[in-house]
Amino acid sequence: MNPLSLPRREREKLRQREDMLAAALELFSQKGYHNVSMHEIALKAEFAIGTLYKFFRNKEDLYKALVLEQSDRFHDAFERAIETPGDEVEILRHYVRTKGEMFRANLPFIRLYIAESRGVGYNIKAGLTDEVRKRHYEFLERLALVFDSGIRRNRFRKVASPYQLAVALDTVVNAFLLLWIEAPELHPYQDTENAVLDIFFEGLIARDFAQE
Amino acid sequence: MNPLSLPRREREKLRQREDMLAAALELFSQKGYHNVSMHEIALKAEFAIGTLYKFFRNKEDLYKALVLEQSDRFHDAFERAIETPGDEVEILRHYVRTKGEMFRANLPFIRLYIAESRGVGYNIKAGLTDEVRKRHYEFLERLALVFDSGIRRNRFRKVASPYQLAVALDTVVNAFLLLWIEAPELHPYQDTENAVLDIFFEGLIARDFAQE
Amino acid sequence: MNPLSLPRREREKLRQREDMLAAALELFSQKGYHNVSMHEIALKAEFAIGTLYKFFRNKEDLYKALVLEQSDRFHDAFERAIETPGDEVEILRHYVRTKGEMFRANLPFIRLYIAESRGVGYNIKAGLTDEVRKRHYEFLERLALVFDSGIRRNRFRKVASPYQLAVALDTVVNAFLLLWIEAPELHPYQDTENAVLDIFFEGLIARDFAQE
Amino acid sequence: MNPLSLPRREREKLRQREDMLAAALELFSQKGYHNVSMHEIALKAEFAIGTLYKFFRNKEDLYKALVLEQSDRFHDAFERAIETPGDEVEILRHYVRTKGEMFRANLPFIRLYIAESRGVGYNIKAGLTDEVRKRHYEFLERLALVFDSGIRRNRFRKVASPYQLAVALDTVVNAFLLLWIEAPELHPYQDTENAVLDIFFEGLIARDFAQE
DNA sequence: GATGAATGAGGTTTCATTCAT
DNA sequence: AATGAATGAAACCTCATTCAT
Numbered sequence: 090m091n092p093l094s095l096p097r098r099e100r101e102k103l104r105q106r107e108d109m110l111a112a113a114l115e116l117f118s119q120k121g122y123h124n125v126s127m128h129e130i131a132l133k134a135e136f137a138i139g140t141l142y143k144f145f146r147n148k149e150d151l152y153k154a155l156v157l158e159q160s161d162r163f164h165d166a167f168e169r170a171i172e173t174p175g176d177e178v179e180i181l182r183h184y185v186r187t188k189g190e191m192f193r194a195n196l197p198f199i200r201l202y203i204a205e206s207r208g209v210g211y212n213i214k215a216g217l218t219d220e221v222r223k224r225h226y227e228f229l230e231r232l233a234l235v236f237d238s239g240i241r242r243n244r245f246r247k248v249a250s251p252y253q254l255a256v257a258l259d260t261v262v263n264a265f266l267l268l269w270i271e272a273p274e275l276h277p278y279q280d281t282e283n284a285v286l287d288i289f290f291e292g293l294i295a296r297d298f299a300q301e
Numbered sequence: 302m303n304p305l306s307l308p309r310r311e312r313e314k315l316r317q318r319e320d321m322l323a324a325a326l327e328l329f330s331q332k333g334y335h336n337v338s339m340h341e342i343a344l345k346a347e348f349a350i351g352t353l354y355k356f357f358r359n360k361e362d363l364y365k366a367l368v369l370e371q372s373d374r375f376h377d378a379f380e381r382a383i384e385t386p387g388d389e390v391e392i393l394r395h396y397v398r399t400k401g402e403m404f405r406a407n408l409p410f411i412r413l414y415i416a417e418s419r420g421v422g423y424n425i426k427a428g429l430t431d432e433v434r435k436r437h438y439e440f441l442e443r444l445a446l447v448f449d450s451g452i453r454r455n456r457f458r459k460v461a462s463p464y465q466l467a468v469a470l471d472t473v474v475n476a477f478l479l480l481w482i483e484a485p486e487l488h489p490y491q492d493t494e495n496a497v498l499d500i501f502f503e504g505l506i507a508r509d510f511a512q513e
Numbered sequence: 514m515n516p517l518s519l520p521r522r523e524r525e526k527l528r529q530r531e532d533m534l535a536a537a538l539e540l541f542s543q544k545g546y547h548n549v550s551m552h553e554i555a556l557k558a559e560f561a562i563g564t565l566y567k568f569f570r571n572k573e574d575l576y577k578a579l580v581l582e583q584s585d586r587f588h589d590a591f592e593r594a595i596e597t598p599g600d601e602v603e604i605l606r607h608y609v610r611t612k613g614e615m616f617r618a619n620l621p622f623i624r625l626y627i628a629e630s631r632g633v634g635y636n637i638k639a640g641l642t643d644e645v646r647k648r649h650y651e652f653l654e655r656l657a658l659v660f661d662s663g664i665r666r667n668r669f670r671k672v673a674s675p676y677q678l679a680v681a682l683d684t685v686v687n688a689f690l691l692l693w694i695e696a697p698e699l700h701p702y703q704d705t706e707n708a709v710l711d712i713f714f715e716g717l718i719a720r721d722f723a724q725e
Numbered sequence: 726m727n728p729l730s731l732p733r734r735e736r737e738k739l740r741q742r743e744d745m746l747a748a749a750l751e752l753f754s755q756k757g758y759h760n761v762s763m764h765e766i767a768l769k770a771e772f773a774i775g776t777l778y779k780f781f782r783n784k785e786d787l788y789k790a791l792v793l794e795q796s797d798r799f800h801d802a803f804e805r806a807i808e809t810p811g812d813e814v815e816i817l818r819h820y821v822r823t824k825g826e827m828f829r830a831n832l833p834f835i836r837l838y839i840a841e842s843r844g845v846g847y848n849i850k851a852g853l854t855d856e857v858r859k860r861h862y863e864f865l866e867r868l869a870l871v872f873d874s875g876i877r878r879n880r881f882r883k884v885a886s887p888y889q890l891a892v893a894l895d896t897v898v899n900a901f902l903l904l905w906i907e908a909p910e911l912h913p914y915q916d917t918e919n920a921v922l923d924i925f926f927e928g929l930i931a932r933d934f935a936q937e
Numbered sequence: 938g939a940t941g942a943a944t945g946a947g948g949t950t951t952c953a954t955t956c957a958t
Numbered sequence: 959a960a961t962g963a964a965t966g967a968a969a970c971c972t973c974a975t976t977c978a979t
Contacts, residue, residue, distance in 0.1 A: 122423060127953060136960085136961090137962055138961065139961050148952095190383075201422045203421050207415065208419060209415050209422070214346075235955095248496075256498070264466070271420070280462075289500075291460045349943060349944045350970090354970095360971090535920045546759075550973060562975085563941065624845050625845075632843060632907070670952060676925070677904075677920045680901065687896070689889065692892060708889045713924075774950085774965085775965055776964055784949070
């Protein structure tokens with residue numbers, strides 16, 4: 090974790106690895122896996138092709154490392170976001186805000202993330218990025234627990250199963266953030282967060298509870 | 302439309318074309334554009350490679366024809382679904398049901414459709430399937446009109462802009478149908494329709510109106 | 514020879530054959546053998562491809578028939594031109610004029626003719642148009658006889674072997690006619706004939722004879 | 726120019742390039758552009774196909790490089806030959822001898838050269854080897870200057886325009902050298918040079934001047 | 938007899954991967 | 959340890975030719 094604790098050599102290698110992944114990410118997100126060559130990545134990362142292969146067994150490996158590491162960062166952040174103690178509404182609001190921040194800070198990765206986490210990325214031969222989806226499913230389970238808890242505490246009305254609510258919230262956030270990315274002037278970032286929450290909370294909050 | 306009205310030869314050609322597209326669809330949806338060769342498609346469709354090229358100028362052409370024709374069928378069905386006269390709730394319910402039916406009847410195409418209509422499909426070089434997205438956007442505009450009308454008639458509370466509501470509904474339906482496709486035993490089809498509607502309507506319906 | 518003497522059916526077939534060869538000639542002379550497809554020829558000649566193959570066993574056959582028949586017409590005309598009785602100078606002048614007339618009347622064929630008769634046409638695999646060259650060599654031999662006769666009658670000085678003189682005259686006529694074809698405004702046709710003859714005769718005519 | 730001055734790696738690359746061009750030249754001159762495959766060239770040059778493509782963008786590029794470089798060598802030699810100071814007769818004699826030497830030393834290239842410089846090579850689609858012809862025209866202009874100078878100095882009689890004389894000399898040399906190449910026993914090399922010169926000079930040299 | 942749809946061999950080209958330097 | 963030249967499998971696509979209608 091702390092690079093300063095590693096020998097200089099090791100730190101150097103980590104840096105190189107990150108440079109390679111950064112170059113690859115930019116290219117993959119622009120053109121898609123199959124329209125980017127290893128040569129191109131090497132060129133952009135300013136390494137020789139052979140060096141690339143010292144770090145990654147093959148192209149698929151490189152892609153998988155890239156997607157797994159990045160989406161792990163995403164999922165870690167999301168999980169941390171919903172682990173904060175507090176009211177369910179606060180937690181979900183925190184989650185939505187965190188996701189927005191992660192997306193904003195990782196623009197190039199977003200389309201790849203959505204494609205892979207939704208299982209509509211056809212880059213790698215046969216279900217090779219299943220790990221990403223598995224991690225995503227796991228996160229959705231945890232998100233479902235938040236809804237579950239809210240329902241059980243009568244904070245939320247049970248308009249659907251907790252898991253369905255989690256999936257719905259997740260996908261709507263994705264959709265709204267994509268809107269913003271593709272046409273920020275039409276869909277300003279500020280709208281996103283509130284719109285998502287309003288759609289869900291306005292309806293979800295139990296009437297009795299709300300009428301207090 | 303009516304194949305009986307065409308000369309025998311023409312009907313034959315149409316049949317062949319459809320056979321080719323069907324073979325291609327199955328392969329593309331399983332493995333993705335770049336992991337399928339023309340040779341493979343020809344083999345599956347039981348034609349010689351040259352015959353494929355009599356019908357489609359090149360691989361990209363074949364893919365585009367496939368995606369455009371199929372998604373036009375989808376969009377046509379969706380638009381017809383929301384053109385039925387009646388109460389906004391009825392219209393949206395009809396839309397959700399129609400989408401479910403289209404998905405059920407076109408399983409292999411769904412992943413391709415979601416990838417391309419969401420702009421996360423990296424199959425074709427530069428924005429070649431933009432037409433699909435354009436059609437999708439147009440449909441979303443029309444769906445937004447339904448929400449708009451509902452809001453103006455005080456049928457719905459304005460928890461977000463009509464367009465945002467349209468996007469949200471659309472993406473949640475997609476997500477739930479994907480759930481069902483990937484694990485039908487965990488997420489039975491019946492749940493889908495009601496869950497989507499409950500999430501939206503339960504909250505959307507204005508309280509005053511609902512209290513009647 | 515006389516088409517009127519043939520049954521109607523036969524005459525019809527000859528006409529079709531000629532139409533095919535004419536279409537092929539135009540295309541071959543514009544683009545070269547390998548850049549013209551049988552499909553293209555059929556289209557231009559307004560026949561079905563199958564019909565083309567009723568008349569010619571394959572593409573090579575068609576090309577050979579075309580080149581052989583056309584160059585036979587050329588060689589026949591050239592040989593007739595040098596068979597006219599008379600003074601050698603008259604004969605050669607007649608030859609040069611005839612060649613000019615043939616070229617003018619068969620523009621599209623000229624480049625093909627020069628390429629094939631000179632052995633620099635790479636259209637057909639291995640020396641398949643040798644027949645054209647053989648016919649050309651035979652003609653050169655006859656042309657050489659004219660020089661030979663002129664030399665023996667002391668009409669010409671023997672500045673080179675008769676065969677060499679024949680080759681030289683032939684190639685210079687070709688070169689000058691090509692000049693005219695490619696830039697008629699710079700190299701008018703009239704210049705051609707006189708220039709060729711002057712170069713050869715002015716020098717060739719024996720001084721003693723000339724001094725008479 | 727001096728390969729010793731280049732780094733070892735560069736020298737190596739130049740060697741490889743030359744090996745490839747040499748293999749290609751041999752094949753193209755034997756069978757023609759369209760009857761030679763890249764595979765064949767790679768095989769003959771003893772490289773992998775991919776290596777060929779490292780040196781030449783595509784087949785056409787390879788052919789053009791080959792023809793342009795070789796014919797530049799030819800034209801350079803020819804132009805140097807006529808730049809030697811001296812009597813016009815000496816210059817032309819020098820040119821004829823030089824051309825003979827170049828042809829003898831570059832047998833495989835000759836047919837290609839004649840085809841391309843005369844504009845009867847149908848190898849490359851649309852006028853791609855025009856550069857060769859342009860260079861050839863430029864040379865002919867310079868050769869014409871030699872005749873012009875000879876005429877103005879009354880060394881030559883003006884039996885035709887200087888440019889026509891240049892074209893005639895050029896084409897006759899070509900023709901005689903082709904004769905020699907195709908049947909050396911019938912047309913020994915020695916004959917060529919003298920025959921060409923005799924045909925031209927015997928007649929060209931002004932009588933007054935000659936009578937000295 | 939004429940047609941032209943269907944065929945598939947074979948050509949050109951790309952690019953992931955290796956390995957000698 | 960880093961390099962990048964060399965490799966060749968495999969992709970796309972064309973077009974001469976056949977043969978059922």
